[in-house]
Amino acid sequence: MAFNNLSHRTQARLFDGQTASAHEVTVVVSRDGLVITHLGRSQTWEYKDIQPVERKPGPDGLRLKHRNRQGARMIIPAGPVLDAIILQNPKFGGDFNSSRFIRITGIIAATLILLIVTAYGVLNYAPGKIAKKLPASWRVRLAETAEQSILGKARECNSPAGKKALLRLASRVASGTDYPPDFTIRVFDKNMLNAFALPDGRIVLTSKLVELAQSPEEIAGVVAHEMGHVTYLHPEAGMVRLAGLQIVLSILAGGTDTNTLGTIAGLTALLRYTRSAEIQADDFALSTLVKAKIDPGGMRSFFEKVKRLQGKHIEGTTGKIIDFLSTHPVTEDRIKKFKPLPATQTRKILSAIEFANLKKICSEQTGTDS
Amino acid sequence: MSFSFGQRGSVPQMPRSTATGGETINIQYVERPGLLRLSLKNALFNILTLGFYRFWAKTNTRRHVWSCISINGDFLEYTGTGKELFLGFLVVFGIIFLPFIILVGWLQASGNEEIAVIVQMVFAALMMVFYGMAIYRARRYRLSRTVWRGIRGSLTGSSWSYSLLYLGKLFLGAITFGWSNPAMSLKLQDRITSEMKFGETPFLFSGSSSPLYTRYAACWFGTLIAIIVFIAIFASSGLASGEIFQGDLKDLENAEGSQVALLVAIIYGGLFLVIVTYGVIWAFYSAFEMAQFASYTRFETASFRLNSTAPSLIWLWLGNILLIILTFGIATPYTVQRIFRYMCDRLEVDGWVDIAAIQQSTAPIDKRGEGLLDAFDLDGI
Numbered sequence: 001m002a003f004n005n006l007s008h009r010t011q012a013r014l015f016d017g018q019t020a021s022a023h024e025v026t027v028v029v030s031r032d033g034l035v036i037t038h039l040g041r042s043q044t045w046e047y048k049d050i051q052p053v054e055r056k057p058g059p060d061g062l063r064l065k066h067r068n069r070q071g072a073r074m075i076i077p078a079g080p081v082l083d084a085i086i087l088q089n090p091k092f093g094g095d096f097n098s099s100r101f102i103r104i105t106g107i108i109a110a111t112l113i114l115l116i117v118t119a120y121g122v123l124n125y126a127p128g129k130i131a132k133k134l135p136a137s138w139r140v141r142l143a144e145t146a147e148q149s150i151l152g153k154a155r156e157c158n159s160p161a162g163k164k165a166l167l168r169l170a171s172r173v174a175s176g177t178d179y180p181p182d183f184t185i186r187v188f189d190k191n192m193l194n195a196f197a198l199p200d201g202r203i204v205l206t207s208k209l210v211e212l213a214q215s216p217e218e219i220a221g222v223v224a225h226e227m228g229h230v231t232y233l234h235p236e237a238g239m240v241r242l243a244g245l246q247i248v249l250s251i252l253a254g255g256t257d258t259n260t261l262g263t264i265a266g267l268t269a270l271l272r273y274t275r276s277a278e279i280q281a282d283d284f285a286l287s288t289l290v291k292a293k294i295d296p297g298g299m300r301s302f303f304e305k306v307k308r309l310q311g312k313h314i315e316g317t318t319g320k321i322i323d324f325l326s327t328h329p330v331t332e333d334r335i336k337k338f339k340p341l342p343a344t345q346t347r348k349i350l351s352a353i354e355f356a357n358l359k360k361i362c363s364e365q366t367g368t369d370s
Numbered sequence: 371m372s373f374s375f376g377q378r379g380s381v382p383q384m385p386r387s388t389a390t391g392g393e394t395i396n397i398q399y400v401e402r403p404g405l406l407r408l409s410l411k412n413a414l415f416n417i418l419t420l421g422f423y424r425f426w427a428k429t430n431t432r433r434h435v436w437s438c439i440s441i442n443g444d445f446l447e448y449t450g451t452g453k454e455l456f457l458g459f460l461v462v463f464g465i466i467f468l469p470f471i472i473l474v475g476w477l478q479a480s481g482n483e484e485i486a487v488i489v490q491m492v493f494a495a496l497m498m499v500f501y502g503m504a505i506y507r508a509r510r511y512r513l514s515r516t517v518w519r520g521i522r523g524s525l526t527g528s529s530w531s532y533s534l535l536y537l538g539k540l541f542l543g544a545i546t547f548g549w550s551n552p553a554m555s556l557k558l559q560d561r562i563t564s565e566m567k568f569g570e571t572p573f574l575f576s577g578s579s580s581p582l583y584t585r586y587a588a589c590w591f592g593t594l595i596a597i598i599v600f601i602a603i604f605a606s607s608g609l610a611s612g613e614i615f616q617g618d619l620k621d622l623e624n625a626e627g628s629q630v631a632l633l634v635a636i637i638y639g640g641l642f643l644v645i646v647t648y649g650v651i652w653a654f655y656s657a658f659e660m661a662q663f664a665s666y667t668r669f670e671t672a673s674f675r676l677n678s679t680a681p682s683l684i685w686l687w688l689g690n691i692l693l694i695i696l697t698f699g700i701a702t703p704y705t706v707q708r709i710f711r712y713m714c715d716r717l718e719v720d721g722w723v724d725i726a727a728i729q730q731s732t733a734p735i736d737k738r739g740e741g742l743l744d745a746f747d748l749d750g751i
Contacts, residue, residue, distance in 0.1 A: 017730055018729070019730065020519040020520070020725045022726075145478070
């Protein structure tokens with residue numbers, strides 16, 4: 001490109017970065033840079049040292065800064081000189097800058113991948129590992145916190161005959177496990193249909209669930225499933241995941257808000273296990289039931305019953321915040337897994353009287369009755 | 371005095387005062403195109419990065435708004451970067467918030483709940499100390515990144531002593547039911563203004579808080595009346611006794627969806643009403659205080675007049691809240707522009723400044739951005 005010095009000459013304003021005074025200078029476009037003349041003295045700003053302050057020329061012209069002169073600014077008014085400078089350095093004109101675009105896209109993609117990997121690690125992989133390392137006292141503590149938030153002031157159903165039948169049923173289920181887990185099992189008077197496994201091996205059934213069951217095998221299926229969660233420490237992992245989730249959320253929220261999110265999101269996050277955890281618990285339940293000679297068909301009929309109730313729930317708009325379906329989604333796959341066993345391979349769990357006692361576990365109550 | 375900025379190659383010249391060698395100062399907000407594009411870009415990247423873009427978004431907005439502010443025909447320049455803000459956030463989060471979250475989590479999980487509560491209380495108290503510090507450091511960062519005619523600003527005092535003064539304001543305000551606030555606000559403003567420099571030329575501040583008290587008293591009693599009215603409405607509406615709901619609200623998980631929605635609507639609607647009422651009442655004081663503080667400020671021989679009025683301030687504030695709510699935050703850059711345009715439009719400068727004699731700042735430059743302020747989310751600017 002040939003430069004015609006005479007036509008590429010303009011008046012410009014220069015700030016030297018030392019004082020706020022404006023110097024009126026003459027700028028000439030040369031091959032290597034801008035030759036600036038002020039009061040008879042000249043200096044050259046080489047193109048490699050010049051950067052535009054803004055992406056596009058502003059109303060007063062293009063503002064340039066010099067890499068080695070802090071605070072120095074030169075404003076080139078619009079005109080042939082500015083056009084020539086932009087022609088020489090297309091980036092200065094505010095045109096689409098592809099390298100910048102690629103860089104920004106790359107940074108965003110890398111950030112996202114890092115975020116997703118971290119979140120995956122925090123939420124899926126780490127909790128299970130950490131759960132195994134938790135000391136017993138922590139597990140008790142976690143169990144009490146979880147129990148408080150889920151059960152609140154609900155009373156435990158404790159009719160002696162009912163408890164006896166429940167324990168009998170649970171130990172029958174446990175007899176089918178290779179390594180019987182440490183667990184306790186209780187029924188709480190709660191107006192929702194659910195069963196939970198809490199940390200510290202605490203299995204909880206709600207009175208609604210016991211009422212709905214038509215055979216000991218149905219309850220045994222649910223207990224075996226929850227026993228699976230207990231064995232694999234899913235509740236502990238859930239609590240650890242919740243803590244991790246809180247940290248992730250607080251990073252996103254910018255540092256404040258460390259506790260409020262946990263209380264709202266906590267309950268559901270705590271009760272809803274990952275899909276793989278549910279499958280694990282189901283598989284555990286199935287093999288345990290078979291080994292304990294309990295008919296898995298009970299679990300199947302229980303699932304089917306819950307599924308039928310699902311439709312009614314939606315029609316009736318009784319939007320219960322927590323119910324069995326929200327924490328244990330029932331799918332066809334899950335139902336199919338629990339195939340009934342022939343009668344020759346099963347044994348009764350409870351006598352008719354014992355089962356009747358279990359069904360009445362909440363009604364024979366010392367104290368107030370509802 | 372007005373310039374036509376759109377004209378090619380126009381170089382505005384201010385009249386020189388032959389008597390003092392200084393120039394008069396004219397501040398204007400000159401809108402530039404591109405704010406809509408910037409807003410959409412910020413929103414899009416914020417979504418894509420789950421909010422991590424916010425540091426760069428803030429920087430984009432500031433760059434644009436700063437470049438619209440003309441002082442005697444030369445535009446301001448914001449030289450901060452998103453990276454600086456991000457690093458500032460990382461440092462603050464890493465050394466303050468993360469250890470706290472882990473410590474409290476560990477204490478809760480290991481059964482030391484009482485100690486966890488104490489730690490949380492100590493942390494809350496510490497946050498009150500950091501609050502003033504956050505304000506000061508953010509101002510320092512922004513001033514050091516604000517350049518006009520190649521000269522940058524600075525804040526040369528100690529953020530610790532400012533934060534203690536701020537803590538003093540909170541403490542005295544609590545025990546005097548707010549009656550110490552005008553005096554303490556003046557002290558804080560005095561401190562931060564007197565420590566502010568453009569280049570090596572300091573801003574000066576002098577004035578008394580007594581003119582503020584008439585307005586303050588009016589707003590204080592206005593608030594008292596509003597509180598009484600709100601309590602009366604609350605008590606007579608049946609909300610307090612829970613009659614409005616058929617069910618037992620304590621058992622929330624058994625509540626009907628519609629009841630929960632009604633409760634949420636009442637809580638948020640009521641909260642919005644209280645905030646708006648409070649904001650409207652105190653706008654009358656804020657407008658007066660802002661004008662008063664401006665008139666107490668000097669730069670060389672120049673003095674400032676801010677024509678801030680309560681209705682205009684309410685419109686600015688409510689408009690910004692509505693803009694953010696109605697656009698789900700996309701219009702945030704417009705709210706920043708509105709704030710700065712408000713100040714530029716209403717600020718008059720009397721007297722002269724010898725601009726050419728202003729020396730470059732020698733104050734050190736912070737390497738990182740306003741991490742603490744971001745954590746507190748003090749403002750949208």
